[in-house]
Amino acid sequence: MTGSISAGSVSPGSGSPGPADPGEQIFADTIARDQRVEPRDWMPDGYRQTLIRQIAQHAHSEIIGMQPEGEWITRAPTLRRKAILLAKVQDEAGHGLYLYSAAETLGADRGDLTRRLIEGRQKYSSIFNYPTLSFADVGVIGWLVDGAAICNQVPLCRSSYGPYARAMIRICKEESFHQRQGYELLMTMMGGTETQRDMVQDAVNRWWWPSLMMFGPPDGDSPNSARSMAWKIKRHSNDELRQRFVDMTVPQADALGVTLPDPALRWNADREHYDFGQPDWAELKQVISGDGPLNRQRIARRKQADSDGAWVREAAAAHAAKHRSGS
Numbered sequence: 001m002t003g004s005i006s007a008g009s010v011s012p013g014s015g016s017p018g019p020a021d022p023g024e025q026i027f028a029d030t031i032a033r034d035q036r037v038e039p040r041d042w043m044p045d046g047y048r049q050t051l052i053r054q055i056a057q058h059a060h061s062e063i064i065g066m067q068p069e070g071e072w073i074t075r076a077p078t079l080r081r082k083a084i085l086l087a088k089v090q091d092e093a094g095h096g097l098y099l100y101s102a103a104e105t106l107g108a109d110r111g112d113l114t115r116r117l118i119e120g121r122q123k124y125s126s127i128f129n130y131p132t133l134s135f136a137d138v139g140v141i142g143w144l145v146d147g148a149a150i151c152n153q154v155p156l157c158r159s160s161y162g163p164y165a166r167a168m169i170r171i172c173k174e175e176s177f178h179q180r181q182g183y184e185l186l187m188t189m190m191g192g193t194e195t196q197r198d199m200v201q202d203a204v205n206r207w208w209w210p211s212l213m214m215f216g217p218p219d220g221d222s223p224n225s226a227r228s229m230a231w232k233i234k235r236h237s238n239d240e241l242r243q244r245f246v247d248m249t250v251p252q253a254d255a256l257g258v259t260l261p262d263p264a265l266r267w268n269a270d271r272e273h274y275d276f277g278q279p280d281w282a283e284l285k286q287v288i289s290g291d292g293p294l295n296r297q298r299i300a301r302r303k304q305a306d307s308d309g310a311w312v313r314e315a316a317a318a319h320a321a322k323h324r325s326g327s
């Protein structure tokens, strides 16, 4: 459902209109009625820029997120595990492509977004700056990291911007598969040898806190959240989503037979939620500012992939130009 704003009534990004501007009123009504804003509709410049930033960060996260698990494709223990992991990592590439396309509907240029990523001017999820030390990490990433991504992303299927919301519907279906395959791998390992169970517990110990950080800083320290919620780009606060993730994950950890590394974790009957400890927010700030365990390596690898692929882009552009000129 669109806001049915006639295209061209107000040119997109034409600065702030006066209060009498019909586009502004229609935009406000569209948001109030829970309808979708579409690419040719008038939208405030801040809304457009916020979305470009959020969608680009999300796209970058999908693409950089291929690296930690991609490193295990050649070392997967069986053909079956290799096929599953390969499919998952390819899905993440697909998620990146849908999202870069969604950003392009807002007027962003994909090449420019890639440049911003590799020059460190745009961010991606902090979680992908941690190393994957054993094959159990593949399972734990599927279970916890894709699980956290699902909590974050399911509400985005109702985001006010149409192309983003529609991309999220398909992405969420695939993320659910990722979470299930991760959990199934861990279940298998937990039914194996003591060494395998230890590998799983060790991976859980390392990934639990970074997974909680994926929801961003606490609400009181998240300056852009309120505006994104007013525009219905975002539907729930960071802390609400983090609580939802903890509540969902604790029974899964019990079923798996692993211990979540948080002594403060316990059921609170009054709140009907789990209480839990605070992640190390200083660590999150450090990782976000580019100084996590593997930030440099992740960006260097992305830069290398970008320059390795330059000839393909040049060939495609030359081919398209040749067709345009009809020769």
Ligand SMILES: [Fe+2]
Pocket: 062, 091, 092, 095, 171, 175
């Ligand atoms: Fe993804």
Ligand SMILES: [Fe+2]
Pocket: 092, 146, 149, 174, 175, 178
């Ligand atoms: Fe995923």
